[in-house]
Amino acid sequence: MTATTQDPGVAAASARSSRPKRALPPLTPKLLIGLVIAGSIILFGILGPFFVGDPRAVNNVGLAGPAEGYLLGTTQTGQDVFAQLAYATRGSLTVGLIVGVLTLFLSAFFGIVGAYFGGWLDESFSLFSNVMLVIPGLPLVIIISSYVPEKSLLLVAVVLSITGWAGSARVLRGFTLSVRNRDYVAAARVSGERPLRILGVEILPNLVPLLASQVVFAVIFAILGEAGLSFLGLGAADSFTWGTMLYFAQNGLALRLGAWWWFVPPGLLIALFGAALALINFSIDEIINPRLRSQTRASRKTWKISKSELHAAKESVL
Amino acid sequence: MKYILQKLGFYLVAFWAALTVNFFLPRLLPGNPVDIMLSRLAQRGPVSPEAREAVELMLGTNTDAPLVVQYWQYLGKLFSFDLGTSVAYFPASVTDIIGQTLPWTIGLIGIATVISFVIGVTLGTLAGWKRGSWLDNLIPVTTMLQSVPYFWLALILLFVLGGMWQIFPINGGDNVYETNPGWGWDFIGSVIYYGTLPALTIVISSVGGWMLGMRNMMVSTLSDDYILTAEAKGLRPMRIMTTYAARNAVLPSVAGFAISLGFVVAGSIVTEAVFSYPGIGSALLNAVGNNDYSLMQGLFLVITLSVLGANLLVDLLYSFIDPRTRARS
Numbered sequence: 001m002t003a004t005t006q007d008p009g010v011a012a013a014s015a016r017s018s019r020p021k022r023a024l025p026p027l028t029p030k031l032l033i034g035l036v037i038a039g040s041i042i043l044f045g046i047l048g049p050f051f052v053g054d055p056r057a058v059n060n061v062g063l064a065g066p067a068e069g070y071l072l073g074t075t076q077t078g079q080d081v082f083a084q085l086a087y088a089t090r091g092s093l094t095v096g097l098i099v100g101v102l103t104l105f106l107s108a109f110f111g112i113v114g115a116y117f118g119g120w121l122d123e124s125f126s127l128f129s130n131v132m133l134v135i136p137g138l139p140l141v142i143i144i145s146s147y148v149p150e151k152s153l154l155l156v157a158v159v160l161s162i163t164g165w166a167g168s169a170r171v172l173r174g175f176t177l178s179v180r181n182r183d184y185v186a187a188a189r190v191s192g193e194r195p196l197r198i199l200g201v202e203i204l205p206n207l208v209p210l211l212a213s214q215v216v217f218a219v220i221f222a223i224l225g226e227a228g229l230s231f232l233g234l235g236a237a238d239s240f241t242w243g244t245m246l247y248f249a250q251n252g253l254a255l256r257l258g259a260w261w262w263f264v265p266p267g268l269l270i271a272l273f274g275a276a277l278a279l280i281n282f283s284i285d286e287i288i289n290p291r292l293r294s295q296t297r298a299s300r301k302t303w304k305i306s307k308s309e310l311h312a313a314k315e316s317v318l
Numbered sequence: 319m320k321y322i323l324q325k326l327g328f329y330l331v332a333f334w335a336a337l338t339v340n341f342f343l344p345r346l347l348p349g350n351p352v353d354i355m356l357s358r359l360a361q362r363g364p365v366s367p368e369a370r371e372a373v374e375l376m377l378g379t380n381t382d383a384p385l386v387v388q389y390w391q392y393l394g395k396l397f398s399f400d401l402g403t404s405v406a407y408f409p410a411s412v413t414d415i416i417g418q419t420l421p422w423t424i425g426l427i428g429i430a431t432v433i434s435f436v437i438g439v440t441l442g443t444l445a446g447w448k449r450g451s452w453l454d455n456l457i458p459v460t461t462m463l464q465s466v467p468y469f470w471l472a473l474i475l476l477f478v479l480g481g482m483w484q485i486f487p488i489n490g491g492d493n494v495y496e497t498n499p500g501w502g503w504d505f506i507g508s509v510i511y512y513g514t515l516p517a518l519t520i521v522i523s524s525v526g527g528w529m530l531g532m533r534n535m536m537v538s539t540l541s542d543d544y545i546l547t548a549e550a551k552g553l554r555p556m557r558i559m560t561t562y563a564a565r566n567a568v569l570p571s572v573a574g575f576a577i578s579l580g581f582v583v584a585g586s587i588v589t590e591a592v593f594s595y596p597g598i599g600s601a602l603l604n605a606v607g608n609n610d611y612s613l614m615q616g617l618f619l620v621i622t623l624s625v626l627g628a629n630l631l632v633d634l635l636y637s638f639i640d641p642r643t644r645a646r647s
Contacts, residue, residue, distance in 0.1 A: 135622055136621050139587065139618050142602065220465055232587075256477075267466065267470035271466040271470075
């Protein structure tokens with residue numbers, strides 16, 4: 001036993017520090033960076049359009065680099081890239097928001113409700129979401145959008161969420177199944193709580209971190225999906241998103257003409273926003289899976305015991 | 319055996335669902351292919367009623383038969399591999415187009431996915447093993463690469479490696495007309511030459527996911543008691559890492575491999591568009607651009623079928639790797 005004995009003080013301290021004090025994730029640097037980046041992009045999307053000019057206004061300084069008056073230069077037809085970027089940010093974030101909310105409801109409904117009630121309901125819900133999962137999403141989206149000539153941003157978002165919720169539902173179902181069989185849920189059932197109350201009050205709070213991380217993923221995939229769709233020329237007509245900006249930049253040969261200020265910012269914003277959400281997700285992951293957070297093999301390696309301490313420990317045992 | 323039958327049953331249901339979606343989608347959505355096509359034709363000149371009839375005949379929407387009957391006819395045609403005639407590549411049949419383009423995509427996607435999986439899992443193993451090392455701190459960076467839009471990264475790489483330094487061809491698979499898909503060296507060499515840059519972008523943007531998943535599973539597995547036992551026994555670290563930890567940690571990644579295939583096929587559409595690579599994705603976009611509905615349906619069917627097939631394969635493989643899945647069912 002003595003070989004693995006650790007300093008009681010160290011063990012107690014590490015136990016104390018690793019005990020979760022609150023439900024919110026601890027403010028790690030990762031989380032902080034993620035929140036700051038995502039927050040500023042969201043703010044830019046909300047407030048930006050109020051401070052910039054008309055993104056469609058054409059003038060005669062085509063393909064000018066970043067300079068006085070045009071923060072990010074102009075497009076081929078002299079439109080202000082920065083103004084477009086502000087509106088595009090708003091558009092893309094709207095898609096992300098709609099898809100996030102719809103995915104939340106769809107996956108919670110098919111994942112949690114089915115798993116909780118069990119029986120044929122679970123079987124059919126699970127079959128349905130598994131089928132939706134293996135039917136490839138983007139080709140389906142492309143085909144659907146090719147049949148609908150005039151698309152609104154809302155339609156694109158709805159189509160993206162219809163094809164994208166299944167993965168989350170599967171994850172939620174697995175977790176609900178394990179929560180459902182815990183003793184306290186059985187106790188609640190025995191004490192005569194209504195099924196809806198058990199679902200909403202006893203089970204749902206346990207799923208909140210998982211739901212949050214699934215929604216964050218859904219938002220990333222939605223923004224990327226919309227960008228891809230718009231880039232292929234199949235996105236929402238007549239609205240600005242990061243994807244449509246890239247589409248017009250590519251069609252205007254922005255890269256070949258060296259107009260990096262037109263092509264780089266939208267892609268970079270997508271990447272930054274995605275990375276920020278991913279960083280937030282890391283922190284949520286550490287709540288869901290405590291093993292990711294404390295007492296790793298590496299930290300065990302640092303538990304050193306000095307010769308004198310070892311000797312003292314041996315003495316006390318003997 | 320029961321497990322395998324269950325899986326087969328599930329994939330049959332999924333296949334049927336895909337077929338049904340494929341059938342009802344064009345008939346339920348607001349856009350009417352005949353009208354879309356005629357309005358295109360009308361831009362070039364007046365359209366006679368005969369033209370309308372011809373278009374209806376070509377698209378097979380000229381019948382007044384009830385939907386159920388049409389549905390049976392559709393299923394019957396499918397099982398005799400009659401997918402209709404392509405408009406975009408007239409007069410080639412849809413089956414021919416698929417036969418020509420599918421090997422290119424499988425070559426590209428196959429190579430890229432396997433490379434990405436192997437690299438990601440290896441790096442993830444190392445990152446989880448040495449938690450807090452430089453490799454582990456690299457994970458947020460690779461995750462950022464994953465949230466970079468595919469086509470954006472591809473275009474920038476294309477610009478730098480194809481345009482500025484001219485290491486790779488600007489648009490891939492140019493000699494598609496000279497090289498016939500087959501098992502000859504010509505075809506394989508061509509796939510490698512034109513596929514390297516597209517594959518590179520796929521690997522760069524997807525490796526982060528594998529790495530993160532594997533790393534998290536490694537961290538979880540490493541805190542299991544049997545790892546501590548293995549360490550206490552004094553086994554070599556290499557042995558603990560590979561045969562004790564990684565072997566168990568890789569299971570969810572293998573399962574994820576199947577699910578991701580769908581996403582990879584989806585991503586390949588955009589990639590193929592950027593590199594004008596002569597695969598399924600380009601054909602699909604071409605079909606969309608030309609309102610070639612029978613080709614669209616056929617391609618969607620093939621994509622679904624290959625995703626289902628790959629999933630089934632991995633599922634069956636998985637039951638051999640992880641006996642618990644068989645026991646549980």
